[in-house]
Amino acid sequence: MKAKTIGQVAKSSGVSERTLRYYEELGILMPERTAAGYRVYREADERRLAQIMAMRRCGLPLTTIGHLVKNPAADIHAALVAHLRTLRAQGKSVEAATKRTLAALESLERIQGMKPQDAFEQLKREGLEGFEREYGQEARERYGDAAIEQANQRMMALxxxxxxxxxxxxxxxxxxxxxxxxxxxxxxxxxxxxxxxxxxxxxxxxxxxxxxxxxxxxxxxxxxxxxxxxxxxxxxxxxxxxxxxxxxxxxxx
Missing domain, CATH: 1.10.490.50 (Antibiotic binding domain of TipA-like multidrug resistance regulators)
Incomplete structure (x- = not known):
């Protein structure tokens, strides 16, 4: 495959010449230089650029990308799979946080006008009731009614x-x-x-x-x-x- 200039690579990849120079400054895309100092991009350079573009599209930071492309032993596929797991976990965390926030808003509406201590006791009761709905049956089967009741009493006494x-x-x-x-x-x-x-x-x-x-x-x-x-x-x-x-x-x- 014929070597390309920086302008040709920019045109074929859609990556600006300025960005290509920046990647070179970071040491993640290092084209050869001619005797006159012009950059020469070969097929291997374009493959690496494609990898960089793919990793950038999925949100990996350039520091991580730099580590992956500079380290011959690095497994880019494994890194992307791990990144996907992180994104999925973050999505679940956001969903869970949204549910908790909605529940908190509902609780705030219920305790409006209550005395502070009464409101606090109400929130504790709601927290224990939520646990009971979500995990109560399994927890009681595993640990027994007495253990769960004692734990609930400790919580209410806090x-x-x-x-x-x-x-x-x-x-x-x-x-x-x-x-x-x-x-x-x-x-x-x-x-x-x-x-x-x-x-x-x-x-x-x-x-x-x-x-x-x-x-x-x-x-x-x-x-x-x-x-x-x-x-x-x-x-x-x-x-x-x-x-x-x-x-x-x-x-x-």
Missing amino acids: TKDEWDAKELLEESIKVQLRLAMATGDPASAESNELARMHERWIAIHWGSGYEKEAYLGLVRGYLADPRFTAYYDDACGEGATEFLVKAVEAYQG
Whole structure:
């Protein structure tokens, strides 16, 4: 195939000459130079440009693209599949956040005019009722009515500050889970911190007197029901729940 000038490549690809020069500055598209200093694009350069264009269209940042095209061992197909999983997880997260926001708006309408403490108690009751509707039957079958009732009583006994701290910890666990997943190691320092945070969160709901095996059984149970699995997978990406379980298992020894 005959080599092309920068103008010819710009015309055939639809990528401006300015962008082609920028890609060269970044080191992700490096055409040869003639003795006179003119750029010469060969077939391999055009194939790489096509790859760059495809990755840009799906939203990958140039820093990631640079890593992929500069690293001979990088698997571009695998990277795009992983990016697709992330996009799908983000879509589910947005959908879930939309539902939570709509529910919050409905709750706000119901508590208008209430005294602050009465409104807080109403919101707690609605939160527990929502859990009961979504997971109640399975939770009671797995852990027993007595355990669920005790957990509900603990929640209703929380002060507003304690409740807010619980909610903050719940969201912080998701952030820590993303950090731990980035290490790829369920036994990393980040994963150990994740396990400690999750243990504190469980203690708020179940108390601190549970046996180690009971705790591990509870966590492993997340993988037994798609709805429990979706809670962390939707927030942090596919495989998040499985990673959390492995992190807890590694930490508990």
